[in-house]
Amino acid sequence: xxxxxxxxxxxxxxxxxxxxxxxxxxxxxxxxxxxxxxxxxxxxxxxxxxxxxxxxxxxxxxxxxxxxxxxxxxxxxxxxxxxxxxxxxxxxxxxxxxxxxxxxxxxxxxxx
Amino acid sequence: xxxxxxxxxxxxxxxxxxxxxxxxxxxxxxxxxxxxxxxxxxxxxxxxxxxxxxxxxxxxxxxxxxxxxxxxxxxxxxxxxxxxxxxxxxxxxxxxxxxxxxxxxxxxxxxxxxx
Numbered sequence: 001x002x003x004x005x006x007x008x009x010x011x012x013x014x015x016x017x018x019x020x021x022x023x024x025x026x027x028x029x030x031x032x033x034x035x036x037x038x039x040x041x042x043x044x045x046x047x048x049x050x051x052x053x054x055x056x057x058x059x060x061x062x063x064x065x066x067x068x069x070x071x072x073x074x075x076x077x078x079x080x081x082x083x084x085x086x087x088x089x090x091x092x093x094x095x096x097x098x099x100x101x102x103x104x105x106x107x108x109x110x111x112x
Numbered sequence: 113x114x115x116x117x118x119x120x121x122x123x124x125x126x127x128x129x130x131x132x133x134x135x136x137x138x139x140x141x142x143x144x145x146x147x148x149x150x151x152x153x154x155x156x157x158x159x160x161x162x163x164x165x166x167x168x169x170x171x172x173x174x175x176x177x178x179x180x181x182x183x184x185x186x187x188x189x190x191x192x193x194x195x196x197x198x199x200x201x202x203x204x205x206x207x208x209x210x211x212x213x214x215x216x217x218x219x220x221x222x223x224x225x226x227x
Contacts, residue, residue: 042220044155046218100145
């Protein structure tokens with residue numbers, strides 16, 4: 001059974017810092033991996049989607065990497081801003097069922 | 113920009129009552145998903161539709177939950193009777209199809225509180 005783990009559960013950093021959020025999964029037979037942002041009480045906004053054949057994806061200040069063989073993905077946020085404060089969730093889609101399996105998220109606070 | 117619509121945004125109900133949520137996916141999206149997200153956890157898939165057919169409802173508590181997508185467009189998720197443990201955010205998502213490279217797009221969610 002696929003399990004997705006996100007570390008740390010919470011993170012507080014001063015504005016301007018570069019930071020890395022970690023996601024690990026137990027079954028490497030994934031179809032793709034997606035990073036989401038969730039603001040309090042709101043739905044999910046897709047940030048980056050990495051196909052299983054890709055190593056990384058970039059969008060603005062965000063860079064996501066994928067090491068399928070070791071079951072790891074990282075989300076790198078450059079020059080963090082208070083507006084980046086949110087919960088960041090990673091989710092994997094399996095080859096077999098195509099449903100998304102989520103981690104519990106990392107709650108990020110960027111202090112002004 | 114097209115969005116997934118959900119209503120209501122908030123619902124408070126007493127236990128043992130019936131409650132229903134509605135979702136309208138992005139136009140043209142054949143696949144629709146209902147997720148439940150308990151506070152502090154990631155979303156968990158309850159049911160997945162491909163057009164009007166259910167393709168995965170393995171995590172749906174069928175004794176009290178039901179879902180339908182009669183015309184393959186919008187969908188309704190019902191709980192009857194509601195229990196205290198059903199308090200959660202219910203999220204709807206859609207995608208062009210389940211086997212594509214495409215992302216799932218999520219609606220704003222319905223926050224359910226059962227008292």
